[in-house]
Amino acid sequence: MILIGGSFGGSRGARPVPxxxxxxxxxxxxxxxxxxxxxxxxxxxxxxxSEKCRHLSKKYLECRMERNLMAKQDLSELGFHNATTDLSESNSNNQSGSSPGKSTSTS
Structure with a gap:
């Protein structure tokens, strides 16, 4: 039996997989x-x-997830690991002064 393919070489009736x-x-x-x-x-x-704009790319992806424009998932799965994120946030906090609610004790 010979099957005739659909447009662009695909088989007719085959369900596409996203x-x-x-x-x-x-x-x-x-x-x-x-x-x-x-x-x-x-x-x-x-x-x-791009590494200098990482915080903005994270903000963009968060926006898309909040508005159901992409599947919600942990940002660490998208390459935003806590160490990198914490580093960029701490740099911005250091430039504007320390946050009033944060404790810096080591005990």
Missing amino acids: PEKGIFPLDHLHECDLAKKEYIACLKSSGYQ
């Missing part, structure tokens, strides 16, 4: 445009050194 990651709904309502624009501006101003 990719795990990489394709997600577009932001038609522009809900995360501000976060996206901040990230792109940071990339341009830093000479496209």
